[in-house]
Amino acid sequence: MAQDDEPADASELRQRLLATALRLFAERGPSATTLRAVAREAGVSLGGLQHHFRTREALEHAVFLQLMGSFREGQQHVFATPEDDFTAFLTVGLESYLRWAHANPQVVRLGARMSLENPDAEFPGESEVHAELVRRVRLTQDAKRMRRLDPDLLLMLVEVVLNGFASNRAHIARRLEPSRRESLERDFAELAREVLLYGLVPRHRASTEDPDQRS
Numbered sequence: 001m002a003q004d005d006e007p008a009d010a011s012e013l014r015q016r017l018l019a020t021a022l023r024l025f026a027e028r029g030p031s032a033t034t035l036r037a038v039a040r041e042a043g044v045s046l047g048g049l050q051h052h053f054r055t056r057e058a059l060e061h062a063v064f065l066q067l068m069g070s071f072r073e074g075q076q077h078v079f080a081t082p083e084d085d086f087t088a089f090l091t092v093g094l095e096s097y098l099r100w101a102h103a104n105p106q107v108v109r110l111g112a113r114m115s116l117e118n119p120d121a122e123f124p125g126e127s128e129v130h131a132e133l134v135r136r137v138r139l140t141q142d143a144k145r146m147r148r149l150d151p152d153l154l155l156m157l158v159e160v161v162l163n164g165f166a167s168n169r170a171h172i173a174r175r176l177e178p179s180r181r182e183s184l185e186r187d188f189a190e191l192a193r194e195v196l197l198y199g200l201v202p203r204h205r206a207s208t209e210d211p212d213q214r215s
Contacts, residue, residue: 095189101166
């Protein structure tokens with residue numbers, strides 16, 4: 001892309017750089033993306049980019065911060081569900097996440113690349129989100145509304161199901177009739193909810209029964 005004059009609005013340039021970096025990170029991986037490549041694709045000079053982000057690490061960190069902020073903003077209604085009701089949280093969260101992932105395929109691809117390139121890396125704020133989810137699981141367990149399964153492993157299962165679907169949605173959708181593709185997120189979320197809850201809160205048992213006593 002030919003280099004243009006830098007936008008008068010610094011925030012406009014910053015957003016252009018972040019959007020370009022996200023696309024290149026998703027396509028090539030963060031470690032294979034240079035500042036020079038981002039500047040060239042964004043149509044600005046290397047100096048113009050480095051005025052905002054001195055290093056690739058600083059740019060990478062800013063991209064991840066923006067992604068986590070966008071994700072949390074889009075999921076606020078999920079976190080508004082009752083704290084001690086993980087069932088409600090799961091019901092709302094499954095479809096909400098899948099819709100968000102479908103609308104942000106570059107983020108999904110970036111997450112997959114990060115997992116391959118650096119398994120120890122994490123998005124800024126990821127640990128805080130995980131801690132909040134663990135807390136909600138334990139509150140639900142303390143209220144005897146869920147069996148005392150390991151919260152970390154339970155959340156790992158949910159994450160694998162969601163990310164597996166999000167990463168393979170395009171391939172999966174090709175197997176379906178066109179009329180089913182528009183509701184794919186909703187339908188998959190409902191199925192995942194039923195499968196997960198069947199193991200957590202068996203529907204054939206009384207809701208007042210102690211979950212820890214269920215076979």
